[in-house]
Amino acid sequence: MSAEAPGPHDAVLHVEDVRKSYGAVPVLKGVSLTLRPGRIHALAGGNGSGKSTLIKVLAGIEHADAGTLRGRGRPGADLAGFTAAAADRAGLRFVHQDLGLVLDMTVAENFALSRGFPTRLGSVSWSRLRRSTAAELERFDLSVDPGAKVASLRPADRTMVAIARALADDEPGQVLVLDEPTASLPHHEVDVLLEALARRAAAGQAILYVSHRLAEVLSLAHWVTVLRDGVVAESLPTADLDRLRLAELIAGRTVEALYPARAAAPGRDRSSAQPAVQVRGLCVGPLREVSLEAHAGEIVGVAGLLGSGRSTLLRSLFGAVSPRSGTILIEGRPLPPSVRAAMRAGVALVPEDRHGDALFGDFSIVRNTTIATLRRHVRWSWLRPSSERAATQSAIDDFNIKTSGPGQAITRLSGGNQQKVVVARWLQRAPRVLLLDEPTQGVDVMARADIYQRLRAVAARGAAVVVASSDVEELAHLCDRVVVLRAGRVAARLCGAEVAIPAIVKHSYADREAS
Numbered sequence: 473m474s475a476e477a478p479g480p481h482d483a484v485l486h487v488e489d490v491r492k493s494y495g496a497v498p499v500l501k502g503v504s505l506t507l508r509p510g511r512i513h514a515l516a517g518g519n520g521s522g523k524s525t526l527i528k529v530l531a532g533i534e535h536a537d538a539g540t541l542r543g544r545g546r547p548g549a550d551l552a553g554f555t556a557a558a559a560d561r562a563g564l565r566f567v568h569q570d571l572g573l574v575l576d577m578t579v580a581e582n583f584a585l586s587r588g589f590p591t592r593l594g595s596v597s598w599s600r601l602r603r604s605t606a607a608e609l610e611r612f613d614l615s616v617d618p619g620a621k622v623a624s625l626r627p628a629d630r631t632m633v634a635i636a637r638a639l640a641d642d643e644p645g646q647v648l649v650l651d652e653p654t655a656s657l658p659h660h661e662v663d664v665l666l667e668a669l670a671r672r673a674a675a676g677q678a679i680l681y682v683s684h685r686l687a688e689v690l691s692l693a694h695w696v697t698v699l700r701d702g703v704v705a706e707s708l709p710t711a712d713l714d715r716l717r718l719a720e721l722i723a724g725r726t727v728e729a730l731y732p733a734r735a736a737a738p739g740r741d742r743s744s745a746q747p748a749v750q751v752r753g754l755c756v757g758p759l760r761e762v763s764l765e766a767h768a769g770e771i772v773g774v775a776g777l778l779g780s781g782r783s784t785l786l787r788s789l790f791g792a793v794s795p796r797s798g799t800i801l802i803e804g805r806p807l808p809p810s811v812r813a814a815m816r817a818g819v820a821l822v823p824e825d826r827h828g829d830a831l832f833g834d835f836s837i838v839r840n841t842t843i844a845t846l847r848r849h850v851r852w853s854w855l856r857p858s859s860e861r862a863a864t865q866s867a868i869d870d871f872n873i874k875t876s877g878p879g880q881a882i883t884r885l886s887g888g889n890q891q892k893v894v895v896a897r898w899l900q901r902a903p904r905v906l907l908l909d910e911p912t913q914g915v916d917v918m919a920r921a922d923i924y925q926r927l928r929a930v931a932a933r934g935a936a937v938v939v940a941s942s943d944v945e946e947l948a949h950l951c952d953r954v955v956v957l958r959a960g961r962v963a964a965r966l967c968g969a970e971v972a973i974p975a976i977v978k979h980s981y982a983d984r985e986a987s
């Protein structure tokens with residue numbers, strides 16, 4: 473691990489003094505960054521600190537107000553007029569979270585989509601395409617059949633295919649930019665991807681890696697630059713850091729502990745108390761004969777791999793899908809398959825797909841916060857904007873949402889801050905049953921701790937909280953009990969000391985060895 477002072481010498485890419493404002497609000501205030509061959513350089517920072525804006529500037533999607541970019545042997549480029557084509561010429565290769573692959577096409581066809589189809593005598597030469605793709609995959613140690621549909625690949629391999637495609641032209645001095653590549657990967661797949669990335673770096677690849685996951689940053693990256701409020705708070709080797717110190721750099725303050733202490737689970741006798749949620753023999757979508765209980769005052773986790781049925785279970789409890797068979801009781805009463813009925817029964821759902829299901833993109837933060845509790849802000853048949861604004865302002869304060877004010881358009885917030893608005897919205901309803909699907913996706917480490925504390929408070933006030941998450945660390949720290957789903961069935965019910973990462977991972981994977 474190199475510990476030399478950062479500077480432009482021997483850099484693959486040097487970005488200097490990037491400035492960017494949205495209107496009158498400065499978002500990047502003179503950010504500099506140096507990337508070197510063979511080095512994985514993490515870009516960390518709290519929600520709204522400017523990471524995505526910097527990546528968008530480097531990709532030529534947003535224009536900076538000022539800043540320069542220099543690469544090995546390349547003339548300096550002015551980032552104010554930087555375009556996607558200029559980014560490509562500068563050797564920047566991006567793999568975004570959605571990967572940009574067509575799932576229904578083969579790996580080789582996906583390669584050809586970006587590089588063109590090889591032809592022979594005027595028609596596509598499929599054999600040449602397969603051969604060249606196979607050679608590329610081999611270069612990346614990827615044992616994937618070029619003729620396989622992308623949809624059939626395991627998630628980590630899909631990401632590696634996207635990376636191999638991005639770097640396929642093999643120009644010297646390329647920089648691979650990865651934006652939260654592990655955000656939607658299951659636990660086991662994360663390790664596979666990280667190992668592959670470490671091998672690429674060992675072979676000389678420079679990588680810029682954006683992540684909220686402290687453990688990943690520390691185990692994978694050689695160097696980390698922490699952004700805080702649009703400036704570089706620190707840029708240093710990861711060998712000089714531990715998790716707590718990195719969290720402190722991100723937060724800009726002393727941090728006692730990364731997770732709030734787990735409150736003692738309520739000491740009531742669950743066998744006699746009526747559960748707030750009772751599911752019996754539920755069959756819906758991939759779920760088969762699932763039974764589960766959640767009592768007032770407890771946080772129950774739902775673990776399982778992608779496709780195990782976690783989200784379907786939560787959507788059923790919210791009345792959004794009709795079960796083939798089985799029953800759902802909320803506080804002892806059967807729940808019909810109706811969202812309205814579920815909401816009347818005091819059930820609230822924070823869904824997984826923030827953009828598709830939860831955000832109202834045309835609205836401000838105010839309406840996005842109050843939309844589930846509008847009645848509370850009506851008096852004499854009139855909606856009172858002052859009341860809505862006051863409720864929103866207190867959510868902004870409580871959740872430390874980084875914004876220019878309640879009237880700002882929700883789409884202008886950073887991803888993590890949008891997520892906080894969605895969680896705040898449903899907490900306003902004071903639900904008796906609170907369901908959350910991936911509640912801290914894209915949320916920074918400190919805000920995560922705040923959300924956990926709030927969920928504990930909701931439970932302590934007498935609600936039952938059910939959290940589905942692919943983040944096993946989150947489940948282990950937050951939940952009183954965890955139900956592990958595997959292929960649609962309950963594979964394990966963990967409680968007390970069993971609620972720990974190794975047990976959750978072990979039961980999530982059927983035959984595979986737990987990592």
Ligand SMILES: Nc1ncnc2c1ncn2[C@@H]1O[C@H](COP(=O)(O)OP(=O)(O)OP(=O)(O)O)[C@@H](O)[C@H]1O
Nearest residue numbers: 494499519520521522523524525884885886887888
């Ligand atoms: N189109 C826009 N108009 C106005 N402000 C914006 C716009 N896009 C982003 N911002 C603001 O710029 C700041 C930085 O946002 P950015 O998305 O770069 O943060 P981030 O570090 O990527 O955060 P996160 O970790 O939440 O994704 C935020 O305060 C955000 O509200």
